[in-house]
Amino acid sequence: MSKAAAIFKKELKDTFKNKTILIQFLMFPALVPIMENAVRIDGMPENFFVKLFASMYIGMAPLTGMAAVISEEKEKNTLRVLLLSNVKPCEYLLGVGVYIWTACMLGAVVICAAGGYGLRGSLVFLSVMAAGILVSALIGAAIGVWSKTQMMATSVTVPVMMVLAFLPMLSMFNDSIAAVAKYTYSEQISILLNQIDAPRMEVSGVWVIAGNGLLAALLFAAVYRRRGLE
Amino acid sequence: MSYVIEAEDISLSLGKKQILDQISFRVGEGEIFGLLGPSGAGKTTLIKLLTGQLKQDAGYARLLGRDTGGLGAAEHSQIGVMMDDLGLYERLSVYDNLAFYADIYHISRGKIEELLESVGLYEARRRAVSKLSKGMKNRLSLARALMREGKILFLDEPTSGLDPVTTRQMHEILAGLKKKGVTIFLTTHNMYEAASLCVRVALLNEGKIIEQGRPGEICRKYNDxxxxxxxxxxxxxxxxxxxxxxxxxxxxxxxxxxxxxxxxxxxxxxxxxxxxxxxxxx
Structure with missing residues (x-):
């Protein structure tokens, strides 16, 4: 555990000097309060930007963050040195994973605060975000482990991220897309977030998120088994 | 003499290519052993194999008496490795790079300053690694390899690309380590380095050791x-x-x-x- 904690601490220090990752973590949490206060259109649902950007944030930040950190460590051989230092792959992945999850959750807290939810609403919001960030982080980890270089990771991350992040928004305008999107966790997270203020929530989407989570875990396990961390 | 590194008839193929072919040698405790060969001879692969990163197809390799395929925490704590690609965190400072590994190894922060002094990087401790010269990066990588004060040090091309002054500084550091009884296994394509630093050398070509022994003895042997x-x-x-x-x-x-x-x-x-x-x- 102490090695995972050391990796967590190192990632924290590194993030402040890594603009690519930092932007991913800060962009949506910074944009949400600005957009919520600056844009007012008649008929626009309450907390429109909070909910829209929250689901986009889930599709982007944890996924790109995990993939970028792991692939960079592989490409620059820092990971090889770490493994030679008797750091176990599970300790490394735990350190990076917990860091990305925590950093993204901090962003989620900021987005949640911009929504001005009560205690129940905030708890639901953060729980949904926590689950979504976990699924995205698993997909990002699979991409990072599969990629030998950062370039390879980016070439896979961008299309996956675009699909996951933009599906909730596109499904608002197109029923066909909505019919497909409902099987993805980012769409179900968007649906759940849209029900926070409702007296009763339809929670069947939780099963889709859990199913997506299981698939992401299996994908990660398969990629890890094939490639390892070398 | 007790041997801390032993290789007997090691062979390794990657795909269809034979990378190492029946390699045999032994390195005694406190010895500086040089593996000489041109680029692509198999030097880095051999270091990977001896440090348990790769497994040989045939033969056996032992480190501190243990098969390199099954090195545990005890053996890892006794080796320091400086690979040719260094593996440093470029955005972090010199100090933070070592502090990270101090946390991994459970070593006190006081040791970091001591190490930085010993490799002449104390003044540059707050500088980002990306801003360092090649020689300074090499010395930082060496400091990291020395952190655990292990019995064996593997150095892969430690002076490659360095200017003569920095090379001499590195040689002085390595000579100091030898005096402390550290066993050093170093790869190089610099024959002068090997001749001046190493007690014994092995010449590696296309994965085969073609000659080994004391540098002076090898030279005299071929003095036809x-x-x-x-x-x-x-x-x-x-x-x-x-x-x-x-x-x-x-x-x-x-x-x-x-x-x-x-x-x-x-x-x-x-x-x-x-x-x-x-x-x-x-």
Whole structure:
């Protein structure tokens, strides 16, 4: 555990000097309060930007963050040195994973605060975000482990991220897309977030998120088994 | 002498290519052992194998008496590795790079400053690694390898690309480590480095050890011509057989005060390599 904690601490220090990752973590949490206060259109649902950007944030930040950190460590051989230092792959992945999850959750807290939810609403919001960030982080980890270089990771991350992040928004305008999107966790997270203020929530989407989570875990396990961390 | 690194008939293929072919050698405790060879000879692969990063197809390799395929935490804590690609965190400072590994190894922060002093990087401790010269990065990587004060140090091309002054600084550090009893396994393609630093060397070509022993002994072994090169004050160079038959001629030169310099023509490690492989040293 102490090695995972050391990796967590190192990632924290590194993030402040890594603009690519930092932007991913800060962009949506910074944009949400600005957009919520600056844009007012008649008929626009309450907390429109909070909910829209929250689901986009889930599709982007944890996924790109995990993939970028792991692939960079592989490409620059820092990971090889770490493994030679008797750091176990599970300790490394735990350190990076917990860091990305925590950093993204901090962003989620900021987005949640911009929504001005009560205690129940905030708890639901953060729980949904926590689950979504976990699924995205698993997909990002699979991409990072599969990629030998950062370039390879980016070439896979961008299309996956675009699909996951933009599906909730596109499904608002197109029923066909909505019919497909409902099987993805980012769409179900968007649906759940849209029900926070409702007296009763339809929670069947939780099963889709859990199913997506299981698939992401299996994908990660398969990629890890094939490639390892070398 | 007790051996801390042992390799016996190690062979390794990656795909269809034979990377290492029946490699055998032993390294004694406190010895500096040099593995010499041109780029692509298999030097880095051998270090990976000896440190448990790769597994051989045939033969056996032991580190501190244990099979390298099953090195545990105890063995890892006794080795320091400096790979040729360094593996440093470029955005972090010199200090933070070492602090991270100090946390991994459970070593006190005081040790970091001591290490930075020993490799001459204390003044640069707050500088980002990306802003360091190649030589400074090499020294930082060496400091990290020394952090656990292990018994064995693996150095992959530690002076590659360094200027002569920095190279000399590295050599001084390595000589100091040898005095402390650290066993050093180093790869290099610099024959002068090997000849001056190493107690014993092995010449590696296309995955095979073609010769090994003490540098001086190897050179003498291939000194077939055994000539003396006499440079006269007139600028003329004369090659004389290093035997009593040349005594008269030498005496003449000495009496005439005609000699500017005398050198033996024993081969260098480079010329031995060329003689054995028919290839130029790259």
């Amino acid at each position: 011509l055994n000539l003396l090169r006499v440079t006269l004050k007139s600028g003329e160079e004369v090659l004389l057989k290093n035997s009593p038959a040349s005594a008269l001629r030498m005496r003449e030169y000495l009496e005439q005060d005609a000699i500017w310099a005398i050198h033996s023509t024993e081969p260098t490690l480079e010329s031995v390599f060329i003689e054995l492989t028919g290839k130029e040293w790259i």
